[in-house]
Amino acid sequence: MPEFPGYTGDAKPALNVIHVTAVTTREHPIMQSCIRPSHEHVSMAGIPTEASIYKMVETAIPGRLLNVHAAPCGGGKFVAILQFKKSSRNDEGRQRNAAMLAFSAFSELKHVFLVDPDVDIFDMSDVMWAMTTRFQADADVIAIPGCHCHVLDPSNDPAMDPSIRVHGIACKAIFDCTVPFDQQQDFVRSQFLEIDKDKWARELGL
Numbered sequence: 738m739p740e741f742p743g744y745t746g747d748a749k750p751a752l753n754v755i756h757v758t759a760v761t762t763r764e765h766p767i768m769q770s771c772i773r774p775s776h777e778h779v780s781m782a783g784i785p786t787e788a789s790i791y792k793m794v795e796t797a798i799p800g801r802l803l804n805v806h807a808a809p810c811g812g813g814k815f816v817a818i819l820q821f822k823k824s825s826r827n828d829e830g831r832q833r834n835a836a837m838l839a840f841s842a843f844s845e846l847k848h849v850f851l852v853d854p855d856v857d858i859f860d861m862s863d864v865m866w867a868m869t870t871r872f873q874a875d876a877d878v879i880a881i882p883g884c885h886c887h888v889l890d891p892s893n894d895p896a897m898d899p900s901i902r903v904h905g906i907a908c909k910a911i912f913d914c915t916v917p918f919d920q921q922q923d924f925v926r927s928q929f930l931e932i933d934k935d936k937w938a939r940e941l942g943l
Contacts, residue, residue, distance in 0.1 A: 740889050741778045741812035776809060783813030786843050790817055793842035794835045801828060802835055806858040814887065815847040818858040823918045833879065836911040845887045851913045855926055867914040871924060879911040 740746045786807040794802045804820040807813045817839055821832040836849040850864055853871070857863040872878075882900065886893055886907035893907040901907075916924040 741782065741814070742887075742889050742891075743812075744889075744891055746889070779807070779809045779813040781813070783807030783809075786813055786817065786846070789842045790819070790839045790846075794819070794838045797838055798831055798835055800824075801831060803854055804858055805839075808861060808864075810861065811848065814843070814845045815890065816850070817843075817846055817848075818850045818852060818864055820854060820856065820858045821851055821915060822854050823915070823921075826918050829918045832915050833911060833913060836879075836913075840881070840884070840909055844885065847886050847890065847907055847909055849909075849911050851911065851915050853915050853924075856914075864914070868912060871916050872912060872914045877913040879913070880908050881910065882908040884909045 784807075787805040790805045790807075791802060794805075801822050801824070802819060803822055806818045806820075808816045808818055810816055819832070819835055819839060821835055823829060823832065832851045836851055839849050840846055850868070852858060852864060852867045856867045883902075884907055885905055886909065888905040890907065891897075893901065894904045895901045898908075
C-alpha cells in the first residue's frame with residue numbers, strides 16, 4: 738500500500754489479504770479512512786509531533802521557541818522546522834540544544850531546520866531562502882550518524898550507505914539557518930511601507 742513517505746510498501750505474507758466481492762454504498766457516504774501519502778496523514782501525524790517537540794523544548798529552554806512545524810515534505814514525522822528567538826548573546830547555541838531536544842521528543846524525526854522569527858516556517862520557500870542566505874554547510878550542519886529513525890524511509894538501509902548497520906538506522910541532521918546574535922543587524926529583511934488603503938479607496942471611488 739502507498740505509505741506516508743510517498744513510496745509503496747512491500748507485500749508481506751503476514752499481512753491479511755481481503756478479497757472484495759461487492760461494494761455497496763448509501764447516498765452521500767462518509768468515508769472514514771486515512772489516505773496516504775496525503776496532507777490528511779500529515780495533519781494526523783504532524784500535530785502531535787509538533788506538540789511533543791514544543792512541550793519538551795519549552796520545558797527545558799522556556800521562552801525561546803516560538804513555533805514548530807512538522808513539514809508535509811517529511812510526512813509529519815521526518816522534518817521539523819523550529820522558529821527560535823535569540824534575545825541575548827547567551828542564547829547563542831541554545832537553538833542547537835533545542836534541535837537535540839526535538840530529536841529526543843520524537844525519535845522518528847530525521848531533519849531539523851532552525852530559523853529566526855522573521856522566517857515563515859509554514860512556507861518552505863521562505864525556509865529555503867533562510868537556508869540559502871543564512872547557512873554555510875561546513876559550519877551550520879550537524880550530522881548525528883547511527884541513530885534509529887524510521888523503517889519506512891528507504892534511504893535508511895545498508896544498501897544506501899555501508900555505515901548503516903541495519904535497516905532503519907539513519908544519520909539525523911540539524912540545519913542551523915539562524916543568524917548569529919551579534920550579526921543580526923546585517924540580516925534585516927527588506928521592509929516595505931504599508932499601503933494607505935483609505936487613501937487609495939477614496940481615489941478609486943471605493
